[in-house]
Amino acid sequence: MTDLTDLTIADAREGLAAKSFSAVELAEAHLAAIRCANRALNAYVLETPERALDMAKQSDARLAKGEAGTLEGIPLGIKDLFCTKDVRTTACSHILDRFTPPYESTVTANLWDAGAVMLGKLNNDEFAMGSSNETSFYGEVVNPWRRAGSDAPLVPGGSSGGSSAAVAARLCLGATATDTGGSIRQPAAFTGTVGVKPTYGRCSRWGIVAFASSLDQAGPIARTVRDAAILLGVMASHDPKDATSADLPVPDFEAAVGQGVKGLTIGIPKEYRVEGMAPEIEALWQQGIAWLTEAGATVKDISLPHTKYALPSYYIVAPAEASSNLARYDGVRYGLREPGKDVLSMYENTRESGFGAEVKRRVLIGTYVLSAGYYDAYYLKAQKVRTLIKRDFDQAFENVDAILTPTTPAPAFAAGEKSGDPLEMYLNDIFTVTVNMAGLPGISVPAGLSSEGTPLGLQVIGRPFDEETLFRVGHALEEAAGPMAKPQDWWSKS
Amino acid sequence: MSVDRATVFRIARLARIAITDAEAERLESELSGILDWVAQLDELDTANVEPMTRVEAMTMKMRKDEVTDGFCAADIVKNAPQEDDHYFVVPKIVE
Structure with missing residues (x-):
């Protein structure tokens, strides 16, 4: 029997249905892998083995009775931004490190209803603010990939760095993640995995720790495009508890996989050819264009003139909404409390001690841009720029069905390499943030290896609520790229 | 420096x-x-541009004004740093 941790979700589903192995065996194989790996990778901030085995036993019972759900017995990791009932949920912040939600997020509830098994909670940048998983209160996550001939630790991307590392290192079959400016797609690109940020409103935000409410979306990280489609089909739903959740039927995303790209027109935006982009990224992009052309798509040059304004407007909108959302952490109702001489100093001491440097930086920027007299100059201006960015895409989608870009301007960087300069870190999201600003769906698919031997990703951007085209194009890229190399296991220690 | 001490x-x-x-x-x-760095947005004339509020036009839903949740005070105070008889306890505010 092949290693159970190396299966795709689609294969595991078949194996469980054929009784080749049980859900308990599948869960045990993953729990053993996590035990051997987590000290080195730090992907999980909380392991829930008892819960996993209990859920797996119930899955086996349902499988035996022929009542299996879509994800029956599939072991998953959950980003620690999703509230899980009676299981500690921290957003990887000190301010929440004793928080145990008495409720379940809608996305995870959908997964459990479909029979999925929870292995544990995955590391992320504190409150999802970061691009390298270095801002987590529980320490950085190490990318299972290393540069050829080097054992220097690389970052797994962020903010969903625990999710991307766990999926790449075979510590779960798939993971939940969230994306506010690139937090699913950039870590997927850095770890050779598939990451999908669906259209804003496709997945309910209820029960997900809020960062920037007009940008946040949940999505999956998996090892194949088909697996990502299977997961998204379960995660997505209309939820009356989230007023921004879209009241639309959830299509059969998996059915779109394999439909091919014949007849599709793919746009190539010239503004994504940025200064200083590595030649190998440009080469990868050209390779992607060639693959899609060979598969029968038509390729067309397009212009998205406001691209360069997406990142600066994001760094107004996201901090502004974060400063408002994070106002709730005041040491009164839940989370950390640090005493003070009066109630005001209690608030100030709690937030001083509970928030890390990047979170404070963003809360302060957000407070500044929303402070008296500045609202029009910053937040309103940025929301108007979003209209221009969205208009660029609307016009492009009159002539193309999807847009192809690199996911990141460079491959995974070394730990500590960019943490000194916030602006340099922010530039990592240059190709992904436009998608959040316009609310569109995007997918990152592994497309090759860099000259350093580390993964590179291509991004496909689609029309609102047309994730199906993303899965078609993503799958065509995946097929053309051939089987993705696996990272060499240096992390397992028994 | 756009921000002073x-x-x-x-x-x-x-x-x-x-x-x-x-x-x-x-x-x-x-x-x-x-x-x-964000000041580069000033290059754009947005005088006649509406701020973005929605990805797709969607009508906000209405629901019946009725109690759909509640009676779970113990859950609500469960994570409180300090609570007493279903109240959150804070430092003295009024002398």
């Missing part, structure tokens, strides 16, 4: 985050750097 302390007070002098010095240059 006094402004850093004023924002930190508004945000209810205690900061030290050393932090204020660092934040002064970091916040100024970020704000100077």
